[in-house]
Amino acid sequence: LKLAPAFEAKICVVPYGCPEMAAQPPPALRQKGRLRVLYVGSLNQGKGLSYLAEAMSGLEEVAELTVIGSHTADKPCAALDAFLAAHRHCSGLSHAEVLAEMQQHDVLVLPTLYEGLALVLLEAMACGLTVVTTPNSGLGDLIQDGQEGFVVPIRSAEAVRDRLKLLAADESLRQRMRSAALGWSQEHSWQRFREEIRQVVRRG
Numbered sequence: 381l382k383l384a385p386a387f388e389a390k391i392c393v394v395p396y397g398c399p400e401m402a403a404q405p406p407p408a409l410r411q412k413g414r415l416r417v418l419y420v421g422s423l424n425q426g427k428g429l430s431y432l433a434e435a436m437s438g439l440e441e442v443a444e445l446t447v448i449g450s451h452t453a454d455k456p457c458a459a460l461d462a463f464l465a466a467h468r469h470c471s472g473l474s475h476a477e478v479l480a481e482m483q484q485h486d487v488l489v490l491p492t493l494y495e496g497l498a499l500v501l502l503e504a505m506a507c508g509l510t511v512v513t514t515p516n517s518g519l520g521d522l523i524q525d526g527q528e529g530f531v532v533p534i535r536s537a538e539a540v541r542d543r544l545k546l547l548a549a550d551e552s553l554r555q556r557m558r559s560a561a562l563g564w565s566q567e568h569s570w571q572r573f574r575e576e577i578r579q580v581v582r583r584g
Contacts, residue, residue, distance in 0.1 A: 392580045395522055397570030398502040401479070415443040415548035418485040418509070420478060420500045421492075423449045423460060428491030428514065433463040434537035435489075435544065442548040448473060448481060482507040486554055487547055492517050493534055505529070506565040510557040512543050522568075528560045 417436070421427045436445050445467040451460075473481070482488070488504035489512045497518030501511050511529035513519055525531040532539035547554055 394573060394576045394580060395568060396497055396499065396502060397573035398506045398565035398568050400566075400569050400571070401506050414441070415487065415544060415554075416485040417443050417445045417544060418448070418482065418488045418504070419445065419490065420448045420482075420488065420504075421490060421498075422452050423447075423464075424452050426493055428493050428534065429463070430459070431491045431535060431537040431540060432489055433459075435491075435540035436467070439541065439544060439548070443544055444468070446470065446481065446485065448478060479503065479507065482509055485509060486558075487512060487544070489513070489540060489544070490517055491532070491534070491536075491540055501529075502565065502568075505561040508558045508562050510547060510554065510561055512540055523564060528557065528564045 419429070419432055423429060432445075436443065447464060447467055447469045448471070450471045470481070482504055487510045488501065490498055490501060491512070491514055492498060493514070493516060495517045498513070501513055501517060501519045504511055505528065511519070511523075513529065513531060514534045515521075515531055516534055519529075520531045523529050523531070530543040532543060547557075
């Protein structure tokens, strides 16, 4: 659009909706144990996976990571294999099983380098997870940094690690951000998305 100076049509932006589901209250064990961190996505560097691996290094006493995703490359990758071996790894899960896993975690990290809009972030927020992601996820302009989640620079393992340490150390912060994420997801429902699309069409 920047390369089309004669473009005069009105642009309307309608963010995707979040699934409408009732998030289960976090078990008491999650409040006393290590921070439960989740990654869901393709196992490739486009998702910033190496920065998550680096961020988790040294957090073993305060955080544990579950990785949900399947290999996308034909050739083996020793670094990726070592990373997966060091953490809990699940693949081949159904959508319902992924949502069930979300219900059992505290935070979803997606340090993606490029994305349209990562729908997994919307699903995570609907499950009450705090999200840690980058401006390139498509969600950076839709949430408030530090309220519903954290928006960190791309390629910054240090920033991801700092946010995870902060969440692990502050239970009240986790609860506040959980409530904010749930509230945001309920406000941005698929029903609201459909209604806004209808309004845009009616206005012509």
